[in-house]
Amino acid sequence: MITNLWYVAEWSEAVKDKPVKAKLLGQNLVLFRDLEGKVKAMADVCLHRGGSLAGGWVNEKRDCVVCPYHGWEYDGAGKCKKIPSEGPEFKVPDRFKVDAYPVEEHYGMIWVFMGDLPEEERYPIPPLAEYDNPKWKALKTDFVWKAEASRVVENGIDIAHASFVHPVFGYPSTAEDNYIDEVEKHEWWARSTNVMFPPQLKGGFLGWRNFIRKDKQETRVHPEWHLPGMIVRIQIDLREGWQIVMFDANTPIDEHTTKTFAWQFRSFFKQDIFDKGSVKRLKTILLEDAEIVEATQPYYLPETLANEVSVKSDKFMSTFRMARRKLVEEKGWQIDMDERDKHKGKQVLTVASPGRREAEANGDGWVFEKMPTVAPIKKATAKNEFEKDVDNLTTESANSKDSFVV
Ligand code: FES
Ligand SMILES: [Fe+2]
Incomplete structure (x- = not known):
């Protein structure tokens, strides 16, 4: 699990006038909406005797969450602004603080920055131009996986599995015809263009879905990954002017659980009547994926390619691994779960927040210990061995039909 990234903690509509419990990176959070309508997020643990703030309420002025204990x-x-037992004159010491995290609301989602980086150093929340745009009909759903978020992301951007796992996207017999046409890599996101030959769509009233796509019609599919939010975005160009866009935020609830907050947009058949079928198909796809992903080994996504083999159809997934690995090895943002687990049930550890960083810089104390992270093992390098592997996958074998084994 990686700190110092934005993650989606909840749908906006879920946080109204009561505190709401959330969990990110294995840490409990409390979310509440203040008088101005701004959502606040902080560690869900009281400094006093460890009460859960999410079990409390928002005060009358709506500027504080109240511990129920x-x-x-x-x-x-x-x-901490008020300690009732000490009377109204009591001055709460400065160090009575819990980690509070930056929050932004976009696309009907509550994004929480789980880290202590200053604003200008944070990777941005990915754009979603289709949201609130009348050209698109939107629907949303969510889904919980018993799997680690990186595995879920890798599955989402893996086009080759579609021929085997999703009957709606492909046939095993045409798997060799699909290919990656282009890959565009950036530091915290990447996009690829794939050409696929999916089956004719079926179903709908009087079989209307047959008209969307002919059998094995050449179809362009553009998957993207974004490290912030562990986003998988997929744009499918069904035919001229007919597109589907999926935008999935894959939130690491903990190392065993991922919650996908999914938007789907379509540029055609925008009447509500078509939503029910779309949600059902989306759920079916997620269930098909979950069956495969939840059974993969090792449980955690390997950081290197050393003990697996990759072929040219994996080159886009390799860009994700490479970028994620940099966060682990060069930035030192990975939670040290072995170290954390030594304290399990005995001590509260919270992911460092900007407020804690500031307090440390001023030499002020902080009550809770910091969530341990794995120290970086290398300086930022222009090219590491792993990147060379990826470059080989993306260049030498890009237009080759031969499997490229790393
Ligand atoms: S535990 Fe929260 S006020 Fe005592
Ligand atoms: Fe899939």
Whole structure:
């Protein structure tokens, strides 16, 4: 699990006037909406005797969440403002703070930045131009996987599996015809263009879906991954002017659980009547994927390609692994789960927030210990061995029909 990234914690509509419990990176969070309608997110643990703030309420002024155990109040910056037992004159010490995390709301989703980087160093929340755009009909759903988020992302951007796992996307017999046409790589996101030959669509009233696509019609599919939000975005060009866009935020709830907050947009048949069938098909696809992904080994996505083999159809997935590996090895943002587990049930550890970083810089104390992260093992290098592997996959074998084994 990687810190210092934005993640989707909840749908916006889920946070109204009561505190809401959420979990990101294995850490419990409390979300609440203040008087101005701004969502606040902080560690869901009271400094006093460890009460869960999410079990409390928002105070009358709507600027604090109140612990249900002894009524301590915390503002949106995680600062304890009031300790009722000590009387109104009591000055709460400065160090009575819990980690509070930056929050933004976009696309009807609550994004929480789980880290302590200053604003200008954060990778941005990915764009979603289709949201709130009348050219597109939107629907949403969510789905919980018993799998680690990186495995879920890799599955989402893997086009070759479609011929085997999703009957709606391909036939095993035409698997060799699909190919990756282009790959565009960036530091925290990448996009590829794939050519596929899927089956004719079926179903719908009077079989209307047959008209969308002919059998084995050449179809362009553009998967993207974005490290912020562990986003998988897939654009499918069904035919001229007819497109489907999927935007899945794959939130690491903990190392065993991923929650996908999924938007789907379509540029055709925009009446509500078609939504029910679309959601059903989307769920079917997620279930087909989950059956495969939840059974993969090793449980955690390998960081190197050393103990697996890859072929040219894996080159886009390799760009994701490469970028993720940089966060682990060069930035040191991976949670050290072995170290964390030594303290399990005995001590509260919370992911470092910007407020904690500031307090440390000023030499001020902080009550809870910091969630341990794995120290970086290398400086940022222009090319590491892994990148060379990926480049080989993306260049030498890009237009070759031969399998390229790393
Ligand atoms: S545990 Fe929260 S006020 Fe005592
Ligand atoms: Fe899939």
